[in-house]
Amino acid sequence: MRIGVCIKQVPDTDSHLRIADSGREIDDSDLNWVISSCDLCALEEALVLAEAEVSRGEERPELVVFSLGPARVEEALRKALALGADRAVHLADEALQGGDALADGRALAAALAGENCDLVLTGAQSDDLGQAATPAVIAEILGVPYAWLVMAVELDSHKQSVRVVRELEGGMNEVLRLDLPAVLAIQAGINKPRFASLRGTLQARRKPLQLEGCSGVDAGLVGAAGAGTETESVTLPPAGAGGVVIEGASAEAAAEELLAHLEREAVL
Amino acid sequence: MEALRVLITRESGGDPAAPTVVLLPHTYQSAEYAPRLAVRLGAAYVASVSSATLDACGGLRFSRAILQARLRAEVRPKRRLVVATVQIGAFGGHEPVESPERVFEVGRPADVERHREREMLGREAAGAGGVDLPGAERIVTAGRGVGGPDEVSVAADLASALDAELGASRPVVDNGWLPREHQVGSSGHIVAPNLYVALGVSGSIQHLMGMSGSRVIVAINRDPEAPIFSVAHYGIVADLHDVAPALTRLLEARRSA
Known part of the structure; x- marks a missing residue:
């Protein structure tokens, strides 16, 4: 069995974000790049599934991690290898860059199809664009069942299907059965991603990392050429709704002032 | 989803006045299949938009939050047909003033019975009770x-x-x-x-x-x-x-x- 995990490298949301001079993107000259948080959960879930297979006396599934992006993405893939993935595929070709979810999903689907993955895991949404679209696009192009916001995954003993729990609004969950192959978009909170060990980091240097071109996909459907959308501008959100900023000289002074406001609002 | 695709392609096929924007709410149900629908229609896709405007040439612009709502992006679709999901609460609700102009009925797609690759087994509460947040002052x-x-x-x-x-x-x-x-x-x-x-x-x-x-x-x-x-x-x-x-x-x- 082979499990594919798609990860995206995103700016650390705690880093200071500046808008580039073009006004169309963020300035990436001084950013800290990390694996998007839900994608880390997807990788952790794949590792847990693989370990569960081993403890059932089955052969350990092979874990292949995929990422699309420029040269800096290799660092994210090496981290995934350090965490326990077996192989990495980097969709680094220039023609694949600059796409949107439709274009990226198409490129990733082609790479996943080339590896014949039985199960594809990825994060429910990225920490940067947060469209939650790429995993659904991958499923549609592969023509396989899909579940979004997955909170639990269980492989059946014949590896023909998965039982998943997926989140709905209002504190409800839905229990589903999906035939394999399938694409699952993993929600944050399903698990606590492990940290890489020193041994894992050392081993990761020797694990195979393969550069993937864009063979097998129509060049007009991937990268900037295949994108269905274009970002015109990036701006700071509108300032607050005229709220009162309390700047007390001390915590006590700020607390006093706040309580005076709350008393006037009659909410105490 | 297939029924929507049939309806939308019938509606937009060749008719210059046909719809070019398909709007769905960004709920946990519809935002799951909306990107698949966009792929099937060959449409552009924009998720969880909070506003939409028309430029001088009649082109659409969608505004949406990015990077955990720290920044906003204006997004322009590059295709004639667009599927977009709308952030819940982004627009004030309006009472419908009259019934929709046209209501379409779509027959059940022929292969719906065979399509059992994803099956719902049930629903369950996500956590235990004991906390009354909706009722709290x-x-x-x-x-x-x-x-x-x-x-x-x-x-x-x-x-x-x-x-x-x-x-x-x-x-x-x-x-x-x-x-x-x-x-x-x-x-x-x-x-x-x-x-x-x-x-x-x-x-x-x-x-x-x-x-x-x-x-x-x-x-x-x-x-x-x-x-x-x-x-x-x-x-x-x-x-x-x-x-x-x-x-x-x-x-x-x-x-x-």
Whole structure:
């Protein structure tokens, strides 16, 4: 069995974000790049599934991690290898860059199809664009069942299907059965991603990392050429709704002032 | 989804007045299949938009939050047909003034019975009960900024001094600092108390959706750029570990006075 995990490298949301001079993107000259948080959960879930297979006396599934992006993405893939993935595929070709979810999903689907993955895991949404679209696009192009916001995954003993729990609004969950192959978009909170060990980091240097071109996909459907959308501008959100900023000289002074406001609002 | 595709392609096929925008709510049900629908239609896809405008040439622009609501992006579709999902609460609701002009009936696709590759087995509650957030008059919510499981007490103490329920943001629940039934936001409880105090909550879109209807919103956060300040009526840019205990002390002193 082979499990594919798609990860995206995103700016650390705690880093200071500046808008580039073009006004169309963020300035990436001084950013800290990390694996998007839900994608880390997807990788952790794949590792847990693989370990569960081993403890059932089955052969350990092979874990292949995929990422699309420029040269800096290799660092994210090496981290995934350090965490326990077996192989990495980097969709680094220039023609694949600059796409949107439709274009990226198409490129990733082609790479996943080339590896014949039985199960594809990825994060429910990225920490940067947060469209939650790429995993659904991958499923549609592969023509396989899909579940979004997955909170639990269980492989059946014949590896023909998965039982998943997926989140709905209002504190409800839905229990589903999906035939394999399938694409699952993993929600944050399903698990606590492990940290890489020193041994894992050392081993990761020797694990195979393969550069993937864009063979097998129509060049007009991937990268900037295949994108269905274009970002015109990036701006700071509108300032607050005229709220009162309390700047007390001390915590006590700020607390006093706040309580005076709350008393006037009659909410105490 | 296939029924929608049949309907939309029939509607947009060759007719110059045919629809070019398909709008769906960004709910956990429809946003799951909306990107697949866009692929099937050969349409552009834009998720969770908060506004839409037309430029001078009649071209559409969608506005949406990116990077955890720290920035906004204006997105232009490059295809004639666009599928977009709309952020819940982004537009005020209007009462329908009249019945829709045209209502279409679509027959069931022929292969629907064979299509059993995904099957619903049931539904279940996500967490245990015992917390009444929707019914609460006042809520104090602990965000990631409280720092850790042992420091949630700073929020719990203030909640008890205010006679408020204790809420939690998603990262706090995901990290196991508080059980899921405390979670405020689109995947937890939608709340609108008289007083909402956010301690160390940055304010993701999902969180704001769950609480922005509260009457008085107080945000205490060290990060002046935290999106929670965009909905707060009173904001204190400071360390919550200084301000929240000060508030608790003042409230307790009043109570015993």
